[in-house]
Structures are given as structure tokens and as C-alpha cells.
Amino acid sequence: MRAVLEEDLVLGLARGDKRLQRRFFDAVSDEWRPRIWRLLQRPSAEEVDDLLHDALLALCLPTKDRPQPRVLAPPDARSPKAWRAKVLANFVRDQLRRRGLRAHVEAYAGRDLDPNIVKEAWRQRKATKESAPPPELSVERAEDGEGDTLHLIELRRQRDLIITLAGEQAIRRRMILLLAIDADPSAHTEALSKELVEAVTETQGRVELALKSPVEDPPSLPRVRVPWPVEPEPKARESARKALERAIQGLREALRRRVGGE
Numbered sequence: 033m034r035a036v037l038e039e040d041l042v043l044g045l046a047r048g049d050k051r052l053q054r055r056f057f058d059a060v061s062d063e064w065r066p067r068i069w070r071l072l073q074r075p076s077a078e079e080v081d082d083l084l085h086d087a088l089l090a091l092c093l094p095t096k097d098r099p100q101p102r103v104l105a106p107p108d109a110r111s112p113k114a115w116r117a118k119v120l121a122n123f124v125r126d127q128l129r130r131r132g133l134r135a136h137v138e139a140y141a142g143r144d145l146d147p148n149i150v151k152e153a154w155r156q157r158k159a160t161k162e163s164a165p166p167p168e169l170s171v172e173r174a175e176d177g178e179g180d181t182l183h184l185i186e187l188r189r190q191r192d193l194i195i196t197l198a199g200e201q202a203i204r205r206r207m208i209l210l211l212a213i214d215a216d217p218s219a220h221t222e223a224l225s226k227e228l229v230e231a232v233t234e235t236q237g238r239v240e241l242a243l244k245s246p247v248e249d250p251p252s253l254p255r256v257r258v259p260w261p262v263e264p265e266p267k268a269r270e271s272a273r274k275a276l277e278r279a280i281q282g283l284r285e286a287l288r289r290r291v292g293g294e
Contacts, residue, residue, distance in 0.1 A: 040055050211242055
């Protein structure tokens with residue numbers, strides 16, 4: 033017997049019932065959105081929505097070659113929800129592999145290289161299960177917006193430059209950025225204390241506690257609590273995520289200005 037969620041899709045498609053279809057897609061979107069966020073590496077909300085849209089089209093609608101949508105669990109499946117999680121994970125990994133291949137081709141485009149060298153480089157990347165080129169602190173941006181994220185691992189390699197550029201950021205973005213790369217933001221605690229309307233000793237106390245916490249991605253709660261000390265935890269974490277994304281975007285813009293001025 034099918035689960036109620038699956039019945040909404042089956043009956044909604046068979047009857048052309050838009051209400052059932054909408055109920056199914058709303059429920060699956062709520063189920064898949066956080067899974068996509070975890071499967072990707074710190075994606076933006078727009079990236080999550082784009083991939084979710086593609087997944088819904090690819091997995092939840094029938095095609096000529098596959099009259100039963102892939103999202104529907106087979107009769108012998110123990111858990112329809114686990115099946116949905118599995119097909120989504122496979123879809124996301126396939127998309128990342130495809131993007132990795134495209135990024136690889138674009139990385140070599142326009143270079144005077146032997147095609148066999150390019151093919152061998154791709155073969156080696158596949159052998160090491162590398163899905164994308166090593167991150168670079170770059171000011172270039174692909175036409176379709178892919179490949180322009182500054183990963184935290186690369187930011188940590190460029191600490192001196194990032195610490196300098198961080199001063200151009202709004203104070204909360206500045207603090208979470210520095211804490212994310214495990215840099216001491218104590219020089220900015222006074223500015224943050226004014227923003228939060230609290231004693232600088234309170235701000236500094238949270239900074240000292242944060243620097244003793246693990247360096248994690250996304251940042252650990254003690255680091256999140258430095259700029260967002262009183263918000264409920266889910267809201268504070270979401271604020272930190274958005275602020276870090278905007279801080280990284282600010283870094284890209286600062287790098288473009290720096291290169292343009294040289």
C-alpha cells in the first residue's frame with residue numbers, strides 16, 4: 033500500500049488534480065530542501081532552489097521512457113521516505129559530477145594543450161573522486177554563475193589577505209567571516225559591542241569562548257553567538273549563514289576592485 037504522500041502524486045497525475053499535485057510538491061520540497069543544503073557545500077538559497085526545481089522535474093514527473101516517476105518507491109521498498117532520500121542523493125551527486133566535468137573542460141578552454149593531456153587530467157580527477165577543480169581565490173566569475181564560490185578552506189589559506197579585506201565588511205559579517213577562518217577578531221569587538229549595545233567585556237568574553245570552540249563548517253554555535261548572542265539558535269545559525277555568504281560576495285567585489293586598480 034502506498035503512503036499518503038505518494039498517493040497524492042499518483043492520483044494527482046492520473047486525475048489531473050492540481051490540488052493533490054500541489055500538496056505533493058509542497059511536501060516533497062519541504063522534505064528535500066534541507067537535504068540538498070546538506071549535500072552541497074554551503075550553497076546559497078538560490079542554488080538550493082535551482083537544484084530543487086531540477087530534482088522535482090527529473091524525479092517526480094513521468095517521461096516517455098519512464099512512465100512511473102523515479103520518486104515513487106518500488107513495492108518492496110521498506111520506507112518510501114528513505115527511497116526518496118536515496119534517489120535525491122543520487123540525482124544531486126550526478127549533477128555535481130556533471131558540473132565538475134564542465135568546470136574541468138572550462139578550466140582548460142582556450143589553452144594550447146594537447147587534448148590527450150586534458151583527457152588524462154580528467155581521468156586522474158575521476159580516479160581520485162575529485163568532483164571539481166581545486167578552489168582558487170579568484171575574481172573571475174563564470175557566465176552562468178557557477179564556480180565562483182570562495183570556499184572556507186581556501187579563505188583559511190589566504191588569511192592575511194582576508195583579514196585585511198574583512199575590515200571593509202559590515203561588523204557582523206566581518207566577525208563571522210574572521211571566526212569562520214579561525215582568525216582572532218578581538219580588534220573589532222568594540223565596534224560589535226556598539227552595534228549590539230552591550231559592554232565590550234561581554235563581547236570579548238564571547239569571542240574568547242568562540243576561539244576555544246572547534247573550527248567547523250558551518251561555524252560552531254559559540255562562534256555564531258558572537259554576533260548573534262540572544263536570537264533563538266535556528267535563527268542565529270541562519271543569520272550567520274546568510275551573513276557569511278554576503279561576506280564572501282563582498283570579498284569577491286573587493287578583489288575585483290583591487291585587481292582593477294592594479
